[in-house]
Amino acid sequence: MDVWFDVSGLRKDGRKPRELRAMDVKLGGPKPPNVDGCAWLRMGLTSVLAHCIGPSETKRRSDEVQDAARVSCTVVRGRREDPELATTVVRTLETAVLVDAFPRATISVVLHVLADEGSRLACCLNAASLALVDAGIPMRDCLGAAAAGLVADEVFFDLTRDEERRASAKARFTVAVLPRSRRVVSAHLDGAPLETSTFEKLLSRAIDAATLAANRLAQATRDHVGEAIQMRDATAATPPSRTNGRSTDTEEVVLLEKMIYDVKSAYFASFLSSSKHLPTTDEVVEALGDIKKKTPGLSPEDLAAALRTKYPSWLLDDMNWTELAEKMGD
């Protein structure tokens, strides 16, 4: 008979009954070009790699859902796929993701179970939810999942493979919750039929375990996001490289100088041809009025001379002088 509790009340791996295994979360980071979000989650010795692609165009028209996104999932375990696990993951994610935001699109999740040392389903659900978070897909809440089982008449959280084998003789609950609303989005019970009181007790314990897991995951995403945002915002304010700044500056200045001072340049010609830069009669009248105001009592010859200093002579040659004389009056 193996011993599940030693005298100090600890489990085989040194945990207390209501303690989760150490979690190791790696979010984001370098990923394949078509993948939008990725996460690697290790719960104890169980580890799952999750990739999220989407929301993207649905491959087949017949798969499209008119007013919501479709969630699809593939679970790869060793060399083969696990469709049963995949269906559970899809059903769970569908309730957590705000699918209405992406009509007709598909969100696909690929999970690789790298090592299975107990609580496989919980680890898959957690990893999938992290991958979705990394892909920036809006979710109602940070999903958390954990298993709780009856081992030696005691409720153990986050079962290892050894304990799982043991617990399945009695009962093992894997529960996924949205902690904010305390909503259970999926619950899986394995094992023998239970009495109502034991069932309720086990379920509420499993919810506690899942909430614990959810809080840890939320903290991990907060940390990750903080780093990523800091990186993005810090680099966004990078000062211009000196050469770049100077070269564009001078280029602009040269261009402007050409436009303003070099009357014969093509730029100036194109400027004029847009017909905005011949002084109109009104403009000239205004200019003359200005000159009159500043120095009253000028003779018409003096006025003409003053005008010449303001505009180049070849522009004034093209003026319609009769019209000007009419407008001026004198």
Place this chain on the structure above:
Amino acid sequence: MNVACGDLITASSEGWMRGHGTVVANGELVSCVAGKVERVDKLMRVRGVNGRYVGEVGDLVVGRVLEVGPKAWRVEIGGCRRATLALSSVNLPDDEQRIRTREDALSMRDLLDVGNVVCAEVQAVRQDGTVQLHTRSNRYGRLANGHLVTVPAGLVRRLPSHFVRYDDDLDVEVAVGNNGWIWVQRAIPMTWHEELSADTGGGSSGADALLTAEAWKTLRARHAARPLDRDDDRVDRVRAAIVVLGLRGAAVTADTIEHVYRDALAWGLTPPQMSTLKHSHRLVRALLSKKRKR
């Protein structure tokens, strides 16, 4: 303030405007993506790090034609759905302004074929989030003879100009799409511009260019026909610089690209070396230190 999804933003949704990345649950304003809470007056929103491109009118996007449909092209731009580029919102080859005929629809593949890379502007965003594009400017249209790089869309912010030209020793042009798709090509020499503007008599009524549409077309064709120079790794290095920024989650701007390029050149890194884990980390750290000096 950084939040995970499901975190409380304000205890009451009363008096706040619900922005992107937030939902109201039980009268509380709750975030639904992981990111940073940004407040503009009464508008609360959460800006996430990743996430697919969400179209906004006026954005420059670079995309790839996936399908030639009836009267429209379907363009992949890295959004949730494919974008459409209607036949009526491209410039015809002869620059005519007229109703598109059946003949035009039949010769759509001559304008853009499957697999072509285009740069375009977002004309409209429909209710369901699908994007409509247009290429009614000489600057937009088919791209050729260059590299396409993709980075997460969140890393590209609105820039003063999304067509960046590095002169002097770089001699590279970059079109930074708001969707995170970035086109890199050798710069079209200014002398070509001048030759053509001399030929066609300079000015045109176009707001963004002195060249006519016809001149742009010849310019494009001439660029597309330019042979590759195997010894010239400048385009490749700029491409690698953008990959480094995307890999490390750093913002992609004209300045950051050039900094990474110049650092890599100074350290004697070849383009393939730049995007390795070790060197990309070093290059981005150098970027950050540049910020601190200021």
